[in-house]
Amino acid sequence: MKLTIAKNEREFDVAAAWRIIGQMLADPRSVIGLSTGATTKNMHAIVSDIYTRYPFDTSKVTLFNVDELTNLPRSYAGCCYTMIAEQIARPLQIPEENFIMPPTMAEDFEAECRSFQKALEARGGIDLQMLGLGMNGHVGINQPGTPFGSETWVSPMDPIFEARVRRETGVPPEHALGGLTLGIRTIMHAKRIVLIAKGAHKAGMVREMLKGPVTEAIPASVLQLHPNCEFLLDADAAKYVTDLAQ
Numbered sequence: 001m002k003l004t005i006a007k008n009e010r011e012f013d014v015a016a017a018w019r020i021i022g023q024m025l026a027d028p029r030s031v032i033g034l035s036t037g038a039t040t041k042n043m044h045a046i047v048s049d050i051y052t053r054y055p056f057d058t059s060k061v062t063l064f065n066v067d068e069l070t071n072l073p074r075s076y077a078g079c080c081y082t083m084i085a086e087q088i089a090r091p092l093q094i095p096e097e098n099f100i101m102p103p104t105m106a107e108d109f110e111a112e113c114r115s116f117q118k119a120l121e122a123r124g125g126i127d128l129q130m131l132g133l134g135m136n137g138h139v140g141i142n143q144p145g146t147p148f149g150s151e152t153w154v155s156p157m158d159p160i161f162e163a164r165v166r167r168e169t170g171v172p173p174e175h176a177l178g179g180l181t182l183g184i185r186t187i188m189h190a191k192r193i194v195l196i197a198k199g200a201h202k203a204g205m206v207r208e209m210l211k212g213p214v215t216e217a218i219p220a221s222v223l224q225l226h227p228n229c230e231f232l233l234d235a236d237a238a239k240y241v242t243d244l245a246q
């Protein structure tokens with residue numbers, strides 16, 4: 001298991017940003033999956049800052065996000081398309097055709113899931129997938145209990161997160177919301193994964209992810225089985241797993 005522990009949050013953000021920049025420099029045709037949330041915000045800002053100061057060719061890089069909200073317009077600031085576009089795709093001048101995101105509104109989401117997965121396969125698969133860690137162990141929007149064999153699909157959202165989205169958007173309860181997400185199998189097919197987690201509030205879940213059994217009850221635990229997954233943590237998130245670091 002590859003475990004990297006940054007000594008503080010700033011060092012963590014910078015290290016995480018360099019994982020993305022490094023991938024783009026090593027292979028300018030990289031297909032890179034991102035994730036949204038508080039963990040990734042500074043990291044994306046640092047990636048943009050490095051690119052602005054030291055520009056390089058991003059014309060062949062493909063970017064996408066591991067998940068997306070469904071049944072909300074992209075104009076909602078919490079949509080992953082909007083966050084990734086603003087935080088990283090536009091600042092890095094990623095061509096529109098290489099910023100591939102499933103739609104937030106569709107007649108047939110199952111068909112959208114299949115075509116999104118095909119689009120990734122057509123580009124040679126995922127070279128690097130950055131993953132955040134949900135407080136309940138979710139990755140992407142795959143909630144506890146998601147089968148390890150799942151492909152890209154629309155998952156129910158975490159209830160706390162869904163309540164927040166409903167508050168922010170004012171959508172009524174009868175209006176279904178969901179999360180279109182790479183499935184666990186799809187994630188596990190990424191050639192390289194970097195799982196990032198920071199903050200003391202994640203420490204308990206980090207311990208379960210790394211020291212607990214591999215179980216569908218903790219989706220992130222499956223990453224113990226990936227042959228090329230790095231767990232990048234700050235000291236607070238790593239407090240129960242320091243013995244695993246070499």
Ligand code: GLP
Pocket residue numbers: 035036037038039040066067131132133134135139140141161
């Ligand atoms: C959301 C996103 C996930 C992300 C997770 C962690 O559920 N859909 O992709 O990894 O939150 O978020 P945070 O970094 O804010 O803890």
